[in-house]
Amino acid sequence: MEYKVSKGRFECGLCHALTCTKCHNGIHEGLTCDMYERVKKDEDSMLRWIKEDPQNRKSCPVCNISIEKIDGCYHITCKCGSHMCWKCLKYFSSMSACYEHMANA
Incomplete structure (x- = not known):
């Protein structure tokens, strides 16, 4: 049987x-x-974790996924x-439109 271990992963x-x-x-x-263990035990812990540091964790204004x-x-x-734009959470259809917004802001 072969297996691979790379970057903290084991592949059967x-x-x-x-x-x-x-x-x-x-x-x-x-x-x-540690975070994964907390989520397995208490699914609501992920919501609390996101709220712990709002400077680095927000929700996408389009699909609401946590980022x-x-x-x-x-x-x-x-x-x-x-x-x-991470700073104001305005969303754009293209990367160039987002960079233009950031340059003007």
């Missing part, structure tokens, strides 16, 4: 299931192992495809 050679090598749970993209800003400029592209 038979079923290709991904497992976190730190906590041995399923892969939890975007969450630390986190770690670094970089104020241009954000959401999973839904909308482009937005």
Whole structure:
């Protein structure tokens, strides 16, 4: 049986299931192992976590998915495809329109 371990992930050679090598749970993209454990025990903990630091965590004004800003400029592209200004949460149909807004603001 083959397996691969890379970047904290274990991939089963038979079923290709991904497992976190730190906590041995399923892969939890975007969450630390501790955060994932809290969410598993109490699903509402994710909502409290988002509210803990509103400077770095907001909701997309188009699809309402939670997003986190770690670094970089104020241009954000959401999973839904909308482009937005992190500072004011205005959304735009294109990246260039968003950068134009930021240049003028």
